[in-house]
Amino acid sequence: MAMPVIVADSVEHALSALADHPDATVLAGGTDLMVEVNDGRRTPTQVIAVGRVAELTGIRVDGHAEGATIVIGAATTFARLERGPITELAPALAYAARTVGSPQIRNAATIGGNLATASPAGDSLPVLVALGATIEVAGANDRRQIPIVEFFTGPKRSALAPGELVVAVHVPVRRGPQDYLKVGVRNAMVIAVASLAIAVDLDARTVGVGLGSVGPTPLGAPDACARIAEQARWDTDHLTVDPAAAADFADQVAAAARPIDDHRGTAEYRRNAVRVMAARALRRCGR
Amino acid sequence: MxxxxxxxxxxxxxxxxxxxxxxxxxxxxxxxxxxxxxxxxxxxxxxxxxxxxxxxxxxxxxxxxxxxxxxxxxxxxxxLQPAERGEMSDVQRAFVETGAVQCGFCTPGLIMAVHALLDHDPDPSDLVVREAISGNLCRCTGYGRILEAVEVATRRRSGGPGSGVGARGVSGPEVVAE
CATH class of the missing domain: 3.10.20.30 (Beta-grasp domain)
Structure with missing residues (x-):
């Protein structure tokens, strides 16, 4: 009988272990999984730990200028995303990373784990939606790229097939202001009541928005974004939005939310929070 | 098994x-x-x-x-202590001297968090200290004396002036670092 905990040392090792044990639980940082294990809600019989696979950790940039893409290994921790190159390349992702849990949590929790857990409250997920990220997953025989909006299929459900592993996140470098806002009861150790990411691309002249904790999955607001991109006045280093268009944008983003009432907040509160965050985020990004 | x-x-x-x-x-x-x-x-x-x-x-x-x-x-x-477990680390000593311990349950975790902080950032700002211990809950002290302990440990490591206790106006015995 195999060891019930396999510490993978390469992606191939992890994938072959997954092929041998289709029901195995993949362990990255453990900050979601171990809460359930400690509480007796999950009793995995086979664990494949991927947190120490070198190929899965680290940040690199492919291409340059307008076509550049940041490739973030799935086992990269939020501690590494909140500082270093991400603060320049994708500032909203660094902001979001800094709001994850506490230093202890950020030292362990990974972006790939955030994706695979697929909680609608995952802090990095609205940013990945706003930036139009692509998720690279690997199976026994091939690799495929899944657009972020297709990755989430329901609360804590994703397009990840059995035997597949999230290996990397591909994030386009976008030149322009970005922001991330999160509503919670304190500045640390908070699961978002509602969150919003915005990314302005001054070259493509687009605005991207991602919403967290206000629907069964992280959500975009494509209609609001397309409309504000038309209404804004674009210059090479900034965009200008008039107040009426900004208010209209905030209403449209709020309309894209699909919140429910739960123990952290009501649907009505959440929709209003989205409206307020959308207006604030756009104001901070524009003139 | x-x-x-x-x-x-x-x-x-x-x-x-x-x-x-x-x-x-x-x-x-x-x-x-x-x-x-x-x-x-x-x-x-x-x-x-x-x-x-x-x-x-x-x-x-x-x-x-x-x-x-x-x-x-x-x-x-x-x-953090020598094998004989007789002495305290500098951070532990600062916690004792400033009275940053009440029931003591959170203290080992806070000691580890402060060591991790000071080993990477020997002169943290107040905001950095607060963020560094944001994952450690203390339900007794209200954190004031914990922040004071971090300040004392920081000053003593840097060997600067005022490295004794009482940095926030609380009088106490002057402790000389070994």
């Missing part, structure tokens, strides 16, 4: 046998290896009282799957 695995804790190897494979590092440290320094509070990473260093990185031991921590260097609060 799992096969035997080996954890390296405070510089020494310990075999873990007949353990359930889902056990957390916190459980194994406390219940199997005799390291009760890390405290079991929430078991969901919220309280920080089980903070330890794994390969030099501050984590909640309750969220580490013990069997996945093979081939790492684990340091618990017991490992």
């Amino acid at each position: 799992s096969e035997i695995y080996v954890l390296r804790v405070n510089g020494e190897e310990h075999a873990v046998a007949d353990a359930w494979s889902g056990e957390s590092l916190l459980y194994v440290l406390r219940e199997r290896l005799g390291f009760p320094g890390a405290k079991s509070g929430c078991e969901q990473g919220e309280c920080g009282s089980c903070s330890v260093l794994v390969d030099g990185v501050l984590v909640c031991a309750c969220l580490v799957l013990a069997a996945s921590a093979v081939e790492t260097e684990i340091v618990t609060v017991e490992g």
Whole structure:
């Protein structure tokens, strides 16, 4: 009988272990999984730990200028995303990373784990939606790229097939202001009541928005974004939005939310929070 | 049941046998290896009282799957002290001197968090200190004296003026660093 905990040392090792044990639980940082294990809600019989696979950790940039893409290994921790190159390349992702849990949590929790857990409250997920990220997953025989909006299929459900592993996140470098806002009861150790990411691309002249904790999955607001991109006045280093268009944008983003009432907040509160965050985020990004 | 695995804790190897494979590092440290320094509070990473260093990185031991921590260097609060356990670390001494301890349950985790902070940032701002201990809950002290302890430890490490106690106007004995 195999060891019930396999510490993978390469992606191939992890994938072959997954092929041998289709029901195995993949362990990255453990900050979601171990809460359930400690509480007796999950009793995995086979664990494949991927947190120490070198190929899965680290940040690199492919291409340059307008076509550049940041490739973030799935086992990269939020501690590494909140500082270093991400603060320049994708500032909203660094902001979001800094709001994850506490230093202890950020030292362990990974972006790939955030994706695979697929909680609608995952802090990095609205940013990945706003930036139009692509998720690279690997199976026994091939690799495929899944657009972020297709990755989430329901609360804590994703397009990840059995035997597949999230290996990397591909994030386009976008030149322009970005922001991330999160509503919670304190500045640390908070699961978002509602969150919003915005990314302005001054070259493509687009605005991207991602919403967290206000629907069964992280959500975009494509209609609001397309409309504000038309209404804004674009210059090479900034965009200008008039107040009426900004208010209209905030209403449209709020309309894209699909919140429910739960123990952290009501649907009505959440929709209003989205409206307020959308207006604030756009104001901070524009003139 | 799992096969035997080996954890390296405070510089020494310990075999873990007949353990359930889902056990957390916190459980194994406390219940199997005799390291009760890390405290079991929430078991969901919220309280920080089980903070330890794994390969030099501050984590909640309750969220580490013990069997996945093979081939790492684990340091618990017991490992901060000399083998004879007679002396305190500089951070521990600062906590005692400033009265940053009340019931004491959160203290080992806070000590680990402050060591992790000062080892990377010898002169943290107040905001950096607050963020560094944001994952450690203390329900007794209100944090004032904990922040004072960090200030004392920081000043003493830098060897600067005012490295004694009473940095915030609380009078106390002048303590000379060894």
